[in-house]
Structure formats: C-alpha cells, structure tokens
Amino acid sequence: MTMMDKIKETVVFLQEQGVENVDFGLILGSGLGELADEISNPVMIDYADIPNWGKSTVAGHAGKLVYGTLSGKKVLALQGRFHFYEGNPLDVVTFPVRVMAELDATGVVVTNAAGGVTHGPGTLMLINDHINFTGQNPLIGENLDAYGPRFPDMSSAYDKGYQATAKIVADRAGIDLQEGVYMGFTGPTYETPAEIRFAETIGADAVGMSTVPEVIIAVHSGLRVLGISAITNHAAGKQAELNHEEVVEVTTRIKGTFKTLIKQILEEI
Ligand code: HPA
Numbered sequence: 117m118t119m120m121d122k123i124k125e126t127v128v129f130l131q132e133q134g135v136e137n138v139d140f141g142l143i144l145g146s147g148l149g150e151l152a153d154e155i156s157n158p159v160m161i162d163y164a165d166i167p168n169w170g171k172s173t174v175a176g177h178a179g180k181l182v183y184g185t186l187s188g189k190k191v192l193a194l195q196g197r198f199h200f201y202e203g204n205p206l207d208v209v210t211f212p213v214r215v216m217a218e219l220d221a222t223g224v225v226v227t228n229a230a231g232g233v234t235h236g237p238g239t240l241m242l243i244n245d246h247i248n249f250t251g252q253n254p255l256i257g258e259n260l261d262a263y264g265p266r267f268p269d270m271s272s273a274y275d276k277g278y279q280a281t282a283k284i285v286a287d288r289a290g291i292d293l294q295e296g297v298y299m300g301f302t303g304p305t306y307e308t309p310a311e312i313r314f315a316e317t318i319g320a321d322a323v324g325m326s327t328v329p330e331v332i333i334a335v336h337s338g339l340r341v342l343g344i345s346a347i348t349n350h351a352a353g354k355q356a357e358l359n360h361e362e363v364v365e366v367t368t369r370i371k372g373t374f375k376t377l378i379k380q381i382l383e384e385i
Contacts, residue, residue, distance in 0.1 A: 119207065119214075119260060120260065120262065122167075122168040122211070123168075123211075123214050123215060123218050124218070125167050125168060126166060126167055126168045126169065126211075126215050127215060127218045127219060129166060129167050130161070130166070130181075130183075130215070130219070133159055133161055133183075134159040134183070135159060135183045135192065135219065136190070137190055137219070137220060138183070138190055138191070138192045138216060138219040138220060138221040139189040139190045139191065139221060139222055139223075140189055140190075140191050140192075140221055140222065140223050140224065140225060140382065140385075141191070141192050141193075141194075141212070141213065141216035141221045141223075141224040141225070141339070142186075142191050142192070142193035142194065142224070142225045142227075142378075143193075143194045143197050143212070143213075143224065143225070143226045143227060143327075143330055144193060144194060144195055144196070144197070144227055145197065145227045145228035145229050145326060145327075145346070146228070146229040146363060146364070146367060147229060147346075147363070147364050147367030147368060147371060148227050148228075148229070148346065148367060148371060148374060149193075149195035149196055150371060150375065151186075151193065151371075151374070151375045151378055151379075152180070152182040152193040152195045154186060154375065154379070155182050155183070155184035155185065155186045155191060155193060156184055156185045156186070157184045157185060158182050158183065158184040159182070159183040159184060160180055160181070160182050160183075161180065161181045161182075161183075162179065162180055162181075163179045163180065163181065163196070164179070166181065168211060169211065169212075170198040170204045170208040170209065170211065171198075171202075171204075173202050179195070179196045180195040180196065181193070181194060181195070181212075182195055186379065186382060187379045187380070187382035187383040188382075188383060189382050189383075191382070192215075192216055192219065192221070194212050197209075197212075197326060197330070198211075198212075199303065199304075199325060199326055200250065200252065200302050200303075200325075200329065201302055201303040201304040201325055206252055206253075206254035206329050207254060209254065209329050209330065210254045210329050210330055210332070210333040212330075213330050213333040213334050213337065213339070214263070214333060214337065216334075216339065217263065217334070217337035217338070217339055221339060222339070222340060223275065223278065223339055223340035223341065223342060223385065224330070224334050224339050224340075224341055224342070225342045225343075225344070225378060225381075225382070226243075226327050226330055226331060226334070226341060226342070226343045226344075227343070227344045227345070227346070227374070227378070228298075228324050228326050228327045228343075228344075228345050228346070229324065229345070229346050229348045229363050229366075229367050230298060230322040230323060230324035230345040230346065230347055230348065231306065231307070231312075231322060231323045231324065231347070231348070231349050231350070231351035231352070231358070232321075232322055232347040232348075232349065232350050232351055232354075233299075233312060233315055233316050233320050233321050233322055233323060233351050233354075234296060234316065234321040234322075235294050235296065235321060235322060235347045236347065236350060237347055237348055237349050237350060237362075237366050238347065238366060238369065238370055239292070239294050239346075239347040240286075240291065240292070240293050240294065240344060240345070240346060240347070240370065240373065240374060240377060241293075241294045241295060241296050241298075241321065241322055241344070241345040241346075241347055242279055242282050242283065242286075242293050242294070242295040242296075242343070242344060243274055243295075243296070243297070243298045243322075243327070243343030243344065243345055244274055244279060244295050244296060244297065245273065245274060245297045245298075246273065246274075246297060246298045246299065246300060246327070246328050246331060246343075247297060247298075247299040247300070247315075247318065247319070247320055248300055248328045248332070249299050249300055249301055249315075250300050250301060250302045250328060250329070251302070252302070252329070253329075253332060254329045254332055254333055255268070255332060255333070255336055263336060263337050264335075264336035264337055264338060265336070268332070268335050268336045269335075270332075270335060273331055273332075273335050273341060274331075274341050274342070274343050275340040275341055275342060277340070277385075278340060278341070278342040278381075278385055279295070279342070281381060281384045281385050282342060282344075282377075282381050283295075284384075285377065285380045285381050285384055286377060288380075289376060289377065289380055291373055291376065291377050293377065294321075295321075296320075296321025296322055297319050297320050297321050297322070298320070298321070298322050298323075298324060298327060298328070298343065298345055299315050299318075299320035299322070299323045299324075300323075300324060300325070300326070300327060300328030300329075301323060301324070301325055302325065303325030304325065306351075306352050306358045307323055307351060307352045308352055308353075309352050309353025309354075310353075311352070312351040312352045312353050312354065313353065315351070322345045322347060322351075323351050324345065327343060327345075331343065342381065342385070344374070344377070344378065346366075346367055346370055346371075346374055347366075348362065348363040348366040348367055349362055349363060349366065
C-alpha cells in the first residue's frame with residue numbers, strides 16, 4: 117500500500133470512530149499525556165486498534181488517541197508518541213502528523229521532556245527553532261508532492277504567531293516561559309558531556325530524543341507548529357548523573373503548569 121493509501125485508510129477508520137473535524141493535533145510527550153484526560157466528550161482509541169499505526173513502548177506513554185474538545189477547540193491528542201529509538205521507522209514516527217494534516221488540522225502542538233543545556237530542571241521552554249542532529253530526515257525518499265514540496269523551507273518551522281501568543285498567555289497567567297533551540301538526538305542513550313558542550317557551542321538550549329521528525333513532517337504538510345519542552349534535568353555533564361526516574365519525577369512536578377499553559381494557549385490560537 118502506498119503512503120497516501122495508508123493515510124486515507126487510517127483517516128476513514130478514525131472518521132468511523134467519530135473523529136470529525138480537527139483544529140489542532142496535540143503530541144504529548146513523556147509524562148505529559150494527562151492533558152488528554154481533560155478533553156471533553158472524548159473518543160478514545162487504543163493505538164493497537166488503529167490501522168497503519170505504530171506501537172508505543174515507553175513507560176509514561178499511554179498509547180491512546182483521544183479526540184474531543186479542549187479549550188473550545190477540536191483536538192486530536194496522542195497520549196504517547198512514537199520514537200525512532202524504539203525501532204520505529206520515521207514514517208511510522210511521523211504518521212500521526214500526516215493523519216492530522218489529512219484531517220485538516222490548522223496546527224500541531226508538540227511537547228516533550230528535554231534535558232536543559234541553558235535552562236534548569238522545572239523550566240517550561242517555548243521552542244523557537246531546532247537543530248536536527250539525528251542524522252535522519254523523515255522526508256528522505258520519494259516526495260509526496262500532493263502534501264508538500266521536495267525542499268521544505270525550515271526558516272520559520274515554529275510558527276511566529278503561535279510563539280507570540282504563547283508568550284502573552286504565559287505572561288498573563290504568571291507562568292515563567294523561557295524559550296530556546298531544541299536539539300534532537302536519536303537516543304536512547306542520554307548525551308555525553310562532550311556532546312552537550314558541543315550542543316551548547318552550536319546554540320542548543322535543550323536536548324531530547326523526539327519532536328524533530330514530527331515537526332519536519334508538520335512543516336512539509338503546511339501545519340503551523342507550537343513546540344513546548346518541559347526541562348526535566350540539567351543535560352549531561354551539568355549534573356552528576358541522568359536517569360529516566362528523575363525525568364518522570366520532574367515532569368510530574370511541572371505538569372500542572374504545563375497543562376494550564378497549553379489549555380490557555382489553545383484558547384487563543
Ligand atoms: N537528554 C535527552 N533527552 C532527554 C533528556 C536529556 O537530558 N531529559 C529528558 N529527555
């Protein structure tokens with residue numbers, strides 16, 4: 117089956133489950149999936165039941181698609197995303213974004229837990245740009261001309277209007293929202309201290325193992341992107357050691373503020 121046929125098959129399946137018009141896609145990173153619990157009149161679909169869909173294997177990722185209303189907007193939320201390090205090919209990692217675009221979403225809100233290079237644990241960071249350090253690109257291969265151009269312009273991958281709105285909303289809500297550049301690695305190892313010195317030298321503010329592939333496909337599909345990182349730890353070399361438990365613990369601590377921020381931004385965009 118061609119990629120286009122797969123996208124169409126999945127869209128038809130979702131429509132049969134009650135997914136209608138979508139304003140925004142939400143990609144909820146590690147420990148941030150709870151936002152989907154606040155969606156009203158939810159249609160919930162297990163990933164395992166969706167044709168052409170990947171499998172989510174990381175603890176802290178639920179593996180459910182939730183459709184409904186949040187902040188007055190129709191949203192399609194991924195409670196648990198797919199990572200390249202899980203062994204998913206990038207067309208599987210980014211397939212949900214293709215489906216969101218096919219369902220006529222205007223934009224996508226992409227979130228993640230990330231290591232802080234210039235920001236400390238507990239910070240919420242508005243992503244204003246990224247560095248693709250994965251050595252991969254989900255658009256390698258035949259271009260789907262019906263969806264977007266062969267050579268997409270990444271000059272404004274993260275929508276400037278959404279960024280402006282996010283800052284105004286954070287200010288009004290008294291939420292400290294920092295901003296910066298997200299540098300994407302494949303994982304699953306955390307970075308080495310030398311890699312983090314390199315990341316800092318070339319302008320990264322946060323590092324993580326997701327987001328970049330989805331944002332590339334979103335840009336290709338003409339979706340506007342808002343990216344928010346929850347900084348869960350100082351990146352390697354800036355604190356004694358790194359572990360997933362700390363990432364989960366800090367995410368748990370800041371997810372309330374994270375949810376408030378996203379909900380209020382959704383009201384305004
Ligand atoms: N590096 C990469 N990914 C991460 C980190 C980190 O330090 N923290 C949370 N996700």
